[in-house]
Amino acid sequence: MRVLLSKARIFLCTKILSDFQGRINRKKYTLLLVMYIFLVLIVKLIFSSLVYTDNNSIHNYSIYNIFLVYIFYQYSSIICKRLHDLDVSGWWCIWYFLLPPIQITLCFFKGTPGPNRYGQPPT
Structure with a gap:
């Protein structure tokens, strides 16, 4: 059972870090x-x-x-998810890579309350 749980955690972690779908709140983004x-x-x-x-x-x-x-690649997926939480297209992450100091601004803005066009709010 423990092995199954650890494999599920690894799968969930890789899905969070490599998938461009969904949303990430500001606490998780700041930690990452x-x-x-x-x-x-x-x-x-x-x-x-x-x-x-x-x-x-x-x-x-x-x-x-x-x-x-x-x-x-992983970090760009995280920025896209954070932008999705703000109800902004993930293509805006290009500006965040061209101007790195504004990446910190994503830590301070609260996400869209409730569901938006990118999915349910992160838990």
């Missing part, structure tokens, strides 16, 4: 934003130390870039 900032910083420190100690730095940079593309 902080988590991604720390994750990218930690991985950056690890890969920068590998580059200085290893002669195969091109290989390390390619792994790091693959990781960044994966994180970018």
